[in-house]
Structures are given as C-alpha cells and as structure tokens.
Amino acid sequence: MKFQIPIGPQHPALKEPISLRMTVEGEVITDADIRLGYNHRGVEKVAEGKNYIQNIYLTERICGICSHSHSTCFVQGVEKLMELEPPKRGMYIRYLVSELERIHSHLLWLGVAGHEAGFDSFFMYVWRDREIVMDLLEMITGNRVHYAINTVGGVRRDLDEAQKAKILEGVATLRKRSEYYLDLGANEPSFVARIAGVGLLSLEQVISLCAVGPTARASGWDRDVRKEDPYAVYDELDFEVATADTCDVLGRVVVRIKEVLEAYKMIEQMMKNLPDGDIACKAPRKAKPGEVVSRYEAPRGENIHYIKANGTDKPERLKVRAPTLGNYPATVEMLKNGFIADIPLIFAAIDPCICCAERAVTLVSARTGEESVVSTAELRKLALARTKNAPVKRNAVWPL
Amino acid sequence: MLNKLARWSRIKSPWILHLNSGACNACDIEIVAALTPRFDIERFGILLKATPRHADVIVASGPVTRQMKDRLIRIYEQTPNPKFVIAVGACAMAGCVYRGSYNILGGIDQVIPVDMYVPGCPARPDAIVDGVVKLLGKL
Numbered sequence: 001m002k003f004q005i006p007i008g009p010q011h012p013a014l015k016e017p018i019s020l021r022m023t024v025e026g027e028v029i030t031d032a033d034i035r036l037g038y039n040h041r042g043v044e045k046v047a048e049g050k051n052y053i054q055n056i057y058l059t060e061r062i063c064g065i066c067s068h069s070h071s072t073c074f075v076q077g078v079e080k081l082m083e084l085e086p087p088k089r090g091m092y093i094r095y096l097v098s099e100l101e102r103i104h105s106h107l108l109w110l111g112v113a114g115h116e117a118g119f120d121s122f123f124m125y126v127w128r129d130r131e132i133v134m135d136l137l138e139m140i141t142g143n144r145v146h147y148a149i150n151t152v153g154g155v156r157r158d159l160d161e162a163q164k165a166k167i168l169e170g171v172a173t174l175r176k177r178s179e180y181y182l183d184l185g186a187n188e189p190s191f192v193a194r195i196a197g198v199g200l201l202s203l204e205q206v207i208s209l210c211a212v213g214p215t216a217r218a219s220g221w222d223r224d225v226r227k228e229d230p231y232a233v234y235d236e237l238d239f240e241v242a243t244a245d246t247c248d249v250l251g252r253v254v255v256r257i258k259e260v261l262e263a264y265k266m267i268e269q270m271m272k273n274l275p276d277g278d279i280a281c282k283a284p285r286k287a288k289p290g291e292v293v294s295r296y297e298a299p300r301g302e303n304i305h306y307i308k309a310n311g312t313d314k315p316e317r318l319k320v321r322a323p324t325l326g327n328y329p330a331t332v333e334m335l336k337n338g339f340i341a342d343i344p345l346i347f348a349a350i351d352p353c354i355c356c357a358e359r360a361v362t363l364v365s366a367r368t369g370e371e372s373v374v375s376t377a378e379l380r381k382l383a384l385a386r387t388k389n390a391p392v393k394r395n396a397v398w399p400l
Numbered sequence: 401m402l403n404k405l406a407r408w409s410r411i412k413s414p415w416i417l418h419l420n421s422g423a424c425n426a427c428d429i430e431i432v433a434a435l436t437p438r439f440d441i442e443r444f445g446i447l448l449k450a451t452p453r454h455a456d457v458i459v460a461s462g463p464v465t466r467q468m469k470d471r472l473i474r475i476y477e478q479t480p481n482p483k484f485v486i487a488v489g490a491c492a493m494a495g496c497v498y499r500g501s502y503n504i505l506g507g508i509d510q511v512i513p514v515d516m517y518v519p520g521c522p523a524r525p526d527a528i529v530d531g532v533v534k535l536l537g538k539l
Contacts, residue, residue, distance in 0.1 A: 009467075009468070009471055010419060010452075010471060010475055011450075012450030012451065015418075015420065015425075015428055015432075016420050016425065016428070017420055017421070017422070017467075017468055017471070037467050038422065038465060038467045038468050038471075039420075039422045039423075039462075039465060039467075039468075040422075040465055040467065040503055041422055041463065041465060041498045041501055041503055041504055042498070042501040042502050042503040042504070043498070043501075045501065045502060046497070046498060046500065046501045049500070057497060058497050061424045061426075061496070061497050061498075061521075062424065063424055063425055063426075064423075064424045064425035064426025064427070064428070064429060064522060065425050065426075065429060067424075067426065108429065111436075123436075124436060124437055127432075127433065127436035127437065127438075128436065128437040128438060130433075131433075131436075131438045134433075144430070144522075144524060145426040145429065145430065145522045146426060146521060146522065353425065355422075355423070355424050355425050
C-alpha cells in the first residue's frame with residue numbers, strides 16, 4: 001500500500017524550514033517531492049534597492065554558514081565590473097578567511113552527520129574543535145559568523161605577526177584532530193556500518209543531474225572551480241581535489257575531511273607567502289553598464305552570482321545560484337529506494353543550506369521552451385477563483 | 401504544593417524548541433553552538449526538544465516569511481501553557497537587512513507575543529545563554 005509521509009516544515013530532522021513529501025511502500029521510499037519557499041526572503045529584490053557597498057552586507061546574510069562565500073562571490077563580480085585590480089595582500093587575507101570558513105562549515109557538517117547517524121559523542125567532539133576555528137575567524141575579522149571583512153577592492157582588516165602565529169598554531173591542533181576524525185569516520189565499524197551504502201548516487205546520475213561540490217566529488221566527479229577556473233590566489237597554491245568513489249554517505253564524509261586537510265595545507269602556504277603592501281584599493285562608487293558572472297567554490301559546491309549594472313551605484317539585477325539548489329534533483333534520486341530511517345542522513349549528506357537556495361526560479365521546459373512564470377494579475381485571478389469555489393471550512397485542517 | 405513543584409521543575413529544567421522562521425542560519429548555528437561543549441547550555445538543565453508539545457520555551461529566529469507565518473502561529477498554539485518565546489537575532493526583532501522586502505513580516509512579535517529579545521546579527525552563543533537564563537530569573 002502506498003501512502004505519503006509529510007516531513008517539515010518544522011521537523012526534528014530538519015534544522016531549517018523545508019517540506020519533504022515521501023511516498024512510501026512499507027519501509028521503502030518510492031518517490032520524493034521537495035517543496036521550497038518557506039525561507040524565501042526576497043533577497044534579490046532587496047539587492048536592487050541598495051548600493052554596492054550595502055549589498056556586501058546583504059549578500060553576506062543570504063546564508064549564515066557560507067556567508068563569506070556569498071559576499072566574496074558578489075565582490076569578485078563587482079570588482080570585475082569596475083575593472084579593479086585588488087592588491088595581493090588583500091586577496092591573500094580574503095581567501096585565507098574563505099579557507100577557514102570551509103573548515104568551519106565542514107566540521108559543522110561532520111558533527112551534524114554524526115548526530116544524524118546516532119553518534120552524538122562524535123558531534124560534541126567535532127563541535128568542540130570547531131570552536132578553535134571560530135576563535136581564529138573572530139580574531140581575524142572581529143565576528144564569529146558574519147565576518148564583514150570584504151569590501152569592493154580588497155579587505156577591511158590587516159593581519160599582524162602575532163595573529164599569523166596564532167593561526168598556524170590553531171591549524172596545527174586542528175590537523176591532528178582532523179586526522180583522528182578521518183580515521184574514525186572511515187574505520188570505526190559501527191559508524192561505517194550506518195553510513196556505507198546509504199544514499200547511492202552513481203557517476204552517470206551525478207553528471208546527468210548536475211550535482212555539485214562534495215556530493216559530486218564523492219561519486220568520483222573531480223570538479224572544483226578552484227582547480228578548473230582558478231580565481232584570485234588559487235593558481236599560486238598547491239592543493240589537490242579530494243574525491244572518493246564509494247558514491248554513498250561514507251564517501252561524502254571522507255571527501256569533506258580530506259578537503260579540510262587540504263585547506264590546512266593551503267592556509268600554511270598562504271601564511272608563508274603572505275605578500276607585503278596594501279590590503280585594499282580605492283573603488284569607484286558606480287559601475288559601468290555591463291553584466292558579469294562570478295564563480296566561487298563554496299563549501300557546498302559551485303556558487304554563481306550574476307550581476308547586471310546599469311551605470312548607477314546600484315545593481316540592476318542580482319541573481320544567486322547557490323550550490324544546494326543544484327543538489328536537489330540528485331537528492332530526490334538518492335532518497336528513492338532508501339529507507340525511511342535514512343531520510344535525515346541522506347538529506348543531511350548534501351549539506352543542505354535551505355536559506356541559500358530559496359531564490360525565485362523560472363522553470364523552462366527543455367522540450368517546448370515554455371516558462372513557468374505566473375504574473376501577479378494571473379495569480380490574483382487564480383486566487384479569487386479558488387476562494388469562490390472553495391467550500392466553507394469548519395474546523396479546517398491546516399494545510400501542510 | 402503542586403504548583404510549587406511545577407514551578408521548581410520548570411526553572412530547573414526548561415525544554416526549548418528551536419524554530420527557524422526564515423532566518424539565514426547564522427542564529428541557528430549559534431543556538432546549536434550554545435548546546436555544545438564550549439558554552440554548554442545543558443548545565444542549566446536546558447534540553448533541546450524536537451516537538452512543540454514537549455517544549456516550554458520557543459527559541460525563534462528569523463524575520464518571519466509569509467509562508468512561515470501560519471506555521472509559526474500553529475506551533476505557538478501547540479506548545480502547552482505556560483509558554484515563553486525568545487526572539488534571537490536582529491531580524492527576529494525588526495527584520496534586519498531584509499526590512500522592506502515583499503515577503504517578510506519583520507519580526508517574531510508581529511505574529512506571536514515575545515517575552516525576551518536577544519539582539520545581535522547573529523547573537524553570540526553567550527548572549528543566547530544569558531537571554532535564556534534571564535528569562536528563567538523572571539519565572
């Protein structure tokens with residue numbers, strides 16, 4: 001017998017509002033449906049009313065976990081529009097913060113994955129160590145979560161020798177701990193038994209469904225914007241793209257811990273080669289008319305910002321494609337043929353960042369080219385027709 | 401006598417429900433960070449609960465999107481009395497940077513009554529712990 005299980009928007013397995021509808025047959029999921037829109041704040045529209053400097057703070061608040069990713073992606077695009085050449089020292093500090101953010105995000109995810117697999121002591125250990133990197137970020141930028149270090153043309157705060165020493169010290173401690181977690185995550189029998197073979201996604205599916213980030217790399221698809229299209233400082237750094245070929249949640253755990261280890265390597269190189277000079281150059285207030293696409297490898301995958309300028313100090317259009325949105329089609333495939341008990345684990349394994357992905361999207365049919373946009377007038381007509389025909393509700397059940 | 405016992409247990413072990421009403425995740429990870437070893441909110445007997453029916457305190461973050469408004473009211477109604485609401489973060493207080501957007505209502509207090517505000521964008525875990533403890537002092 002088939003029936004539907006609604007999960008969310010407020011549900012113990014989810015930290016953010018999203019609604020999943022599972023069609024199940026016994027214990028096995030046959031179909032999954034993801035409903036979005038609970039977290040849509042209209043950021044893109046708000047961005048059109050603010051100038052470029054104000055928008056840095058707005059894009060930072062698209063997401064709290066990858067806040068630096070969004071603001072860096074936006075600033076990169078604006079710098080390209082304004083044809084600025086930011087000083088090298090500023091770039092090194094900016095991407096130092098982005099690697100530290102990657103560490104904090106992956107450690108956070110690792111803890112949550114441990115929690116979803118029922119390994120709560122792992123969660124507590126990892127989050128204890130995450131505080132080390134949070135302290136480093138607070139020391140460099142002055143804030144724990146929204147760093148506000150980016151500005152158009154560079155960064156806003158400089159590093160000194162004492163801070164450099166502290167960063168290296170913190171990274172050394174974290175490396176030792178992360179190696180232990182890699183050992184634990186890949187070899188601890190009870191943990192591996194829970195996560196191995198769960199949420200399978202083959203390489204062909206990854207390619208056809210356009211999965212991004214660690215989800216794709218765990219299936220052996222070694223794509224990383226930092227390697228393929230090196231922006232700013234990444235062509236001067238020596239690092240490898242972490243991949244795994246197990247195609248399951250175990251692979252995603254391994255890929256993320258390996259990526260953290262690569263990030264430590266990069267931070268050490270950046271500290272060693274930190275050039276002297278200014279941290280920012282002067283930026284004009286207005287950008288020339290034009291459009292730009294900016295790419296950035298966020299902790300969850302490729303982040304794309306599209307900015308269109310019209311010659312004023314405000315962007316005409318800002319479009320954000322967050323990595324989680326690219327991973328939703330793959331999640332539906334992963335959930336199919338899985339068990340109900342695996343839903344939180346599989347869903348957490350893509351590291352969903354719902355607030356990142358809550359943008360208005362237009363679906364265009366590949367066959368007919370038909371668009372799915374509904375105008376306000378049409379929506380109003382539909383709503384009026386619906387209320388007219390709807391029966392009078394007594395003791396109405398709340399819609400999900 | 402029974403009232404005294406209920407009051408004592410409520411102060412010694414309040415259970416909280418974490419509710420995201422459209423926040424950017426920053427306040428949410430700081431609420432989770434408050435539960436982990438560095439800040440360790442459990443030393444006040446506070447436990448994170450998954451369902452509103454078990455909770456005494458709703459810790460809400462976010463500027464309340466139009467989609468979440470009805471769900472927020474419903475969750476508030478499901479929580480047994482006496483219930484308390486803590487609004488964490490600047491957007492839960494007044495909307496923060498999203499203020500003026502077409503899809504937000506601008507603060508938890510536009511929808512349900514709020515007992516305590518914790519400012520900050522995002523609020524630090526220490527501030528959240530402080531807010532919860534001050535609320536307990538009020539009981």
